[in-house]
Amino acid sequence: MDFNVIGGNENAVITIKKKQDGDILYLFVNMNLPNAEIPEKFSVKWKFSAKDCAFTWNPGMMDIHGLYFDWGKKVIKSRLASWMPQQQLISRTGRNKLNIAVSDVDTPIEIGTGICEEDATVDCEINFFTFPTSPKTEYSAVVRLDMRDIAYYDSIYDVSYWWENECGYEPCFVPEEAKLPMDSLWYSFHQRLDKDEIIKECKLSKELGMETVIIDDGWQTDDNNRGYAYCGDWLVAPKKMGDMATLVENIHNVGMKVMIWYSVPYMGIHCKKYEEFKDMLLDKSGDEKTFFALDPRYKKVREYLVGVYTEAVRNWRLDGLKLDFIDSFFLKGKSLESDPARDYPSLEDAIHALMSEVKASLTKINPNILIEFRQSYVGPSIRKYGNMLRVGDCPCDILKNRFNVVNLRYTSGKTAVHSDMIMWNTEDTAENAALQFASILYSVPQISMRIDKLPEDHYKMLKFYISFWRKWREVLLDGKLTATNPECEYSLVCSELEDKAVFTAYSDRVIPVKTKETVAVNATAGEILIIKNAEGKKYTVLNCKGEEISQGEIVSNLQEINVPTAGMVFVD
Numbered sequence: 001m002d003f004n005v006i007g008g009n010e011n012a013v014i015t016i017k018k019k020q021d022g023d024i025l026y027l028f029v030n031m032n033l034p035n036a037e038i039p040e041k042f043s044v045k046w047k048f049s050a051k052d053c054a055f056t057w058n059p060g061m062m063d064i065h066g067l068y069f070d071w072g073k074k075v076i077k078s079r080l081a082s083w084m085p086q087q088q089l090i091s092r093t094g095r096n097k098l099n100i101a102v103s104d105v106d107t108p109i110e111i112g113t114g115i116c117e118e119d120a121t122v123d124c125e126i127n128f129f130t131f132p133t134s135p136k137t138e139y140s141a142v143v144r145l146d147m148r149d150i151a152y153y154d155s156i157y158d159v160s161y162w163w164e165n166e167c168g169y170e171p172c173f174v175p176e177e178a179k180l181p182m183d184s185l186w187y188s189f190h191q192r193l194d195k196d197e198i199i200k201e202c203k204l205s206k207e208l209g210m211e212t213v214i215i216d217d218g219w220q221t222d223d224n225n226r227g228y229a230y231c232g233d234w235l236v237a238p239k240k241m242g243d244m245a246t247l248v249e250n251i252h253n254v255g256m257k258v259m260i261w262y263s264v265p266y267m268g269i270h271c272k273k274y275e276e277f278k279d280m281l282l283d284k285s286g287d288e289k290t291f292f293a294l295d296p297r298y299k300k301v302r303e304y305l306v307g308v309y310t311e312a313v314r315n316w317r318l319d320g321l322k323l324d325f326i327d328s329f330f331l332k333g334k335s336l337e338s339d340p341a342r343d344y345p346s347l348e349d350a351i352h353a354l355m356s357e358v359k360a361s362l363t364k365i366n367p368n369i370l371i372e373f374r375q376s377y378v379g380p381s382i383r384k385y386g387n388m389l390r391v392g393d394c395p396c397d398i399l400k401n402r403f404n405v406v407n408l409r410y411t412s413g414k415t416a417v418h419s420d421m422i423m424w425n426t427e428d429t430a431e432n433a434a435l436q437f438a439s440i441l442y443s444v445p446q447i448s449m450r451i452d453k454l455p456e457d458h459y460k461m462l463k464f465y466i467s468f469w470r471k472w473r474e475v476l477l478d479g480k481l482t483a484t485n486p487e488c489e490y491s492l493v494c495s496e497l498e499d500k501a502v503f504t505a506y507s508d509r510v511i512p513v514k515t516k517e518t519v520a521v522n523a524t525a526g527e528i529l530i531i532k533n534a535e536g537k538k539y540t541v542l543n544c545k546g547e548e549i550s551q552g553e554i555v556s557n558l559q560e561i562n563v564p565t566a567g568m569v570f571v572d
Contacts, residue, residue: 001025001046008042009033016044027143029128036135038345042128044143047121048113054092055487056113057152059084059411060376062400065487070123073112077130080106080348082327084379084411086159087111088152089122094484096155099146102126103167105381106348107133107141131331134346142167153482156410160380164413169380171415172359174387175368177257177319178416179444179477180211181466186261187395187423187448191218191226195242202254204451209466212257212370214322214446219244219260223270229290231263232271234308244316252317259320259370260312264305264354265293265328277301283333293328295335296350297342302357310361313369320370321362323386326351326377355385372418378408383415390446391420398439398523402506403489405443409481416477421448430457434544434566437465438523441504442476442495445469457545461566464546468568472519475500484508505529510558511569513537518571522563529563534571543567 005014008031017028029044055065058076060083067089068074078085085102100111110127126143144162146155163169183205185193193215202213221230222237236244248258267277268291277294280301285293294301312318331347344350362369373382375392383389389412394400401420408417419440424433426449437445445466454462469476479497483490491508494501499516504523511520513534520529531539534554541549544566554561554571563569 001048003027003044003046006043006045007040009037009040012039012042014042023146023148025145025147027145029141029143031128031136031139033137036137038132038135039129039139041130043125044128045123045125047116047119048089048098048124050115050120050122052091052095053089053097053122055090056087057090057156057486058087058111059378059407061407067122068114070114070116073114073123073125075110075112077108077110078102078105078379079108080379080381081329081351082376082379084163085109085111085126086156086411087113088155089113090152090486094152094486096146096148096150096152098122098124099144099155099159100124100126101144101146101159101162103142103144103163105163105167105169105379106352107139108348132336132346134344134349151482152486153410160411160413163380167380169384171380171383171413172371172385172387173367174414174416175370177212177368178370178387179473181209181445181447181469182212182214182259182418183210183256184214184216184421184446184448186214186216187421188450189216189218191221191224193218193237193240195240195247198247199250199254201451202251202256205447206255208451208463209470210256210447212259212319213251214259214261214372216261216322217263227268227290228263228266228286229268229270231291232267232273232277234262234312244312248316248318257319257370259322259372260316260318261322261324262309263324264326265296266291266325267294273304277304282330283335285328285330285332285335293325293330295342295347296329296354297339297344297347299343302350302354305354306357306361309358310365313362313365319366319368320372320388322372323358324374326355326373326382352381355382359385374420375404375408378412383412386415388416388418388444390418391440391443394420395423396425396436398435399489401436402439402493402504405440406481406483406490406493409442417443418446419443421446423448424458426453426455426458430455430461431544431565431567433458434461434465435523437462437469438504438521438566441469441502441521442481442493444477460545464542464544467546472500472502475502511571513571516572520563520569520571522565522567522569527562527564528560529569531559531561531569531571533557534559537571540570541567542570 088099089097108130281292371386372388373386374390391404422436479495485491
């Protein structure tokens, strides 16, 4: 492969050195400038054979997994606060063809691939410095091109290992509480919070096996019209919440941990602090009318935010924070201009500084502090500051939830991966409601339903699924996760640990039994699963409420078993 460098500063010297390690090629990209300058965008481009390339995958992929065109490439946009620089070409049988990854996960970088129709090759490019950073005299990064004929997910796992162990992105400690079911109040309450209703909800959710409550947007404002116009002061709305320290103590007495939500960047025009910070906002941010994003390049901004979080955790005895919208820090318009009042010229460096200061301050108060981030701020760098990574909002969407759970598991190492909060229509069947839980089994479940308003069969379903999840938690969270057919949003997912395995069939109904104990969850549109390689073993079928439907012995190498929607078959 021939690699070409295009663009960059006029006087920049950009070189590429190669190192081959079997079927992995490393490119050492170096840029040197005679004087400190803000680096201009430059690209590394090359062609790769499209032979046996069928699909594209990257951590932020939300649409069709085709190969795209060279004039409309599929692109992953990465920076510290959003996604990570990795894109992969996959064969039709799920084998890795080319996995492109960059060692630098902080700098704004884009990776793009697309088919060149003239010669049936894949045009590949990596764009460095896609928006301005701090002035530099030198820059270096390593590009890792994995061309091994291995399962696509093994190549992704290896990139995550490389970032963590060879590129210096060591994740923060994950306390046990981050790996237990949680009740999130966003979909169930939205901003209509009430302290008495929260206590009631906590008692009911604790009985079901949830260990932490996340109090979301609304605790800081009496306004219930959504939006962020009242964000920024972070003072408790007493009509809703009463005294926050008292509420937290009452929830602790129920036996639950307490986290509360903050929108990290947003400053609304109706908050008292707006006048003080109106000249330290990022241009063209927020909705550009009623709220804006603060600019963390100002020391005063960082000190204010760190102080808000620190006082809240200390004074209210909180167990964790849900820190939201970190990916909303963006440079546009006048914010691209320099300002000597800032102590950081680079936005990414300022975000690093902010999150470092937040982590240091909070862990000093509580070493086991829970910090939740959500897609798209989920990469190797941000894992240094948070121990919970959640799927982005997808209410009632079993397809997006399952797909993003798997993607996060592939790229997040041992950091606790959480589902988006599951919710459903209470007029639906218990089986359809259970599919919400079946879609997120391989993550820490977050539930966002009013427990006291659940129909009896929905309650039984939720109780059974949480009980099952807790019993099989080690297998579900700590086992090796594999998923077939990424181009189909994963047709069959399995997590295997030692002599136990849990499968979830989404469209593929054949369950290949390999372990002493196997559970298969039926999340397909039909009511038959095919058990393979389990002749002589016993089986038991439960419905979505945990009620036994049938049992027997498997008498053939391929045996059909009737399993109701969202039911499970246990084979041992």
